[in-house]
Amino acid sequence: MTKPNLLMIVPEKWSSLWTAGLDNSPVRPLVHGQDRYTPGSIDYVLSFRPPPGLLKTLPNLKAVFSLGAGVDGFLADPDYPKQVPLVRFVDNTLSAEMAQFVLLHVLMHHRHQRLFDAAQAQRKWRQMVLPRRTEDTRIGFLGFGEIGRVTARHFVDLGFPVSAWSRTRKDAPGLKSFAGEGELETFLAQTDILVCLLSLTRQTAGILNAKTFAALPKNAFVINVARGGHLIEKDLIAALDAGHLCGAVLDVFEIEPLPDSSPLWRHPKVTVTPHIAAISQPAVAVQYVIDGIAKFERGEKPDNIVDVETAY
Numbered sequence: 001m002t003k004p005n006l007l008m009i010v011p012e013k014w015s016s017l018w019t020a021g022l023d024n025s026p027v028r029p030l031v032h033g034q035d036r037y038t039p040g041s042i043d044y045v046l047s048f049r050p051p052p053g054l055l056k057t058l059p060n061l062k063a064v065f066s067l068g069a070g071v072d073g074f075l076a077d078p079d080y081p082k083q084v085p086l087v088r089f090v091d092n093t094l095s096a097e098m099a100q101f102v103l104l105h106v107l108m109h110h111r112h113q114r115l116f117d118a119a120q121a122q123r124k125w126r127q128m129v130l131p132r133r134t135e136d137t138r139i140g141f142l143g144f145g146e147i148g149r150v151t152a153r154h155f156v157d158l159g160f161p162v163s164a165w166s167r168t169r170k171d172a173p174g175l176k177s178f179a180g181e182g183e184l185e186t187f188l189a190q191t192d193i194l195v196c197l198l199s200l201t202r203q204t205a206g207i208l209n210a211k212t213f214a215a216l217p218k219n220a221f222v223i224n225v226a227r228g229g230h231l232i233e234k235d236l237i238a239a240l241d242a243g244h245l246c247g248a249v250l251d252v253f254e255i256e257p258l259p260d261s262s263p264l265w266r267h268p269k270v271t272v273t274p275h276i277a278a279i280s281q282p283a284v285a286v287q288y289v290i291d292g293i294a295k296f297e298r299g300e301k302p303d304n305i306v307d308v309e310t311a312y
Contacts, residue, residue, distance in 0.1 A: 003028040004293060007037065009047035009054070010067070021286035027293055044296075046289055049073030056081050063087060063296050065289050067280050069094065069147070071306050072200035072227055086306045087292055089285060090146065097278035099151040102195055102223060105249045105271065106155070109193065109221050110137060132192075134159045140191030142207070143198035143226065144170045144177075151195070163187060188215035193223070200227035201311040208232065213239040219246040225277045228253035233264065240269045251277045 006022070008015065009032040022029040027044070030037050032054075042058045048067040055061065056079040063085045064074065071088050074080055108114065112129050119126040131137075139155050141148045144164035149172055152162050156174035163176040165187040170177045178187035188194070194216060198204045208224060208231040216222075222245060224231055233254065239245040249271045250264065256275055264270050292302040306312065 004043035004062075004297065005030055005037065005041050006044045006046060006289065006293065007032055007042045007058070009045060009050045017282040021282050022290075025286075025290050027290065044289075044293055046285075047073075050077070052077045053079050055079070055084070063292070065089070065292060066306075067285060070199065070227060071311060072229065075201075075308060075311055080308065082308045085296075085301070086308055087302055088304045088306050089280060089288060090304045091280065091284055091288070093284065094278040094280065095147045095150040098147045098197075098225060099154060101225060101251070101273075101277035102151050103154050105223055106139065106193055106195075109247060109249075110134070135161065137161070138163065138190055138192045140164065140187060140194050142194060142196045143204075144172075144175075145197065145199075148197050151197075163190065185215045188212060189217065191220065192217060193221045196222070196224045196226045196230055198226050198230060199311050200229045205229050206232050208236065210235040210238065213245055216245070218244055220244075221246055222248040223250075224248070225251045228256065233262075236270075237263060237267060240267065245269070247271075249273070251275055 004027050006027045007030050008019070012033070015031045015034065019029050019031065030042070039057050040059050043060065043062050045055060045058070045061060045064045046067065047064070050073070055064065055077065061081065061084050065087045066074065066089050069088055069090060071086055074086055111131050115129055116126065138161045141152060141162070141164040144152075144166045148164060152164070152172060152175060155162050161176070162174055163178060164170055165178040165184055167179065169179040178184070196208060198207065206229070208222065210232070213222070213235060222236070231250070231254070236245070236248060240248065247269045251273045252275055258264065258272060258274070264272055295302045
């Protein structure tokens with residue numbers, strides 16, 4: 001039986017990891033830019049952000065697999081072949097790692113850890129810096145999928161009031177749910193720490209903007225671990241400089257790597273991390289692709305196929 005061809009469009013430094021993981025597998029791996037292939041020979045694609053227009057040149061493509069939970073790198077391509085199933089990567093480990101990242105930075109903010117770090121550097125003994133009461137510190141999730149559910153459970157257990165805004169009403173223990181455009185401002189007005197977990201779509205692009213920040217309470221704190229395209233960076237800096245927001249943690253950016261010239265690097269109220277909140281492990285991702293291809297080859301549909309019109 002002929003093995004299906006899997007075209008991997010991945011960073012060069014990663015290609016050997018994926019290829020090694022697919023040795024002796026039921027698929028034949030090909031690395032874009034390294035291996036020769038004819039467009040008509042490609043059955044499946046594995047990527048995160050393929051070159052625009054490339055996928056439409058593969059006439060026999062059966063499915064596309066994303067290396068991450070986000071699929072905006074595919075849907076940003078106006079020529080994406082919408083008849084081809086697009087499968088997002090869902091991994092419990094990734095969800096747990098994202099939850100850890102958000103929990104870490106919320107608690108560092110809530111317990112004033114950076115203030116104590118600065119005091120240590122100055123050899124100052126500062127005890128009288130009291131955090132706001134946990135039950136009065138309202139955490140709001142902008143977007144509430146699997147990662148949101150995993151993350152919210154931790155904050156509920158710690159006694160934080162937790163809410164979420166999404167397209168449709170959600171039901172989870174301890175959660176106050178807001179839904180639809182008409183309830184967005186009400187959600188923001190009762191959120192002290194805003195965590196963006198949205199998928200990047202035409203509707204959500206630029207949602208972290210001046211209007212959104214103004215709707216938050218004074219001294220609100222913002223964390224973006226979704227996509228850089230959600231944030232209008234100049235609006236964030238303006239809200240921070242005006243004192244309306246007290247700080248932000250950013251793991252994702254419109255341009256990555258973040259340019260040296262970006263004022264975000266040097267802003268005293270901004271923490272920058274290099275898109276590391278959760279990282280796909282090659283061995284896990286490889287198995288997910290092998291299992292998904294096996295289902296397609298049997299005429300079945302794997303889980304987590306994306307509706308390319310809504311990006312969900």
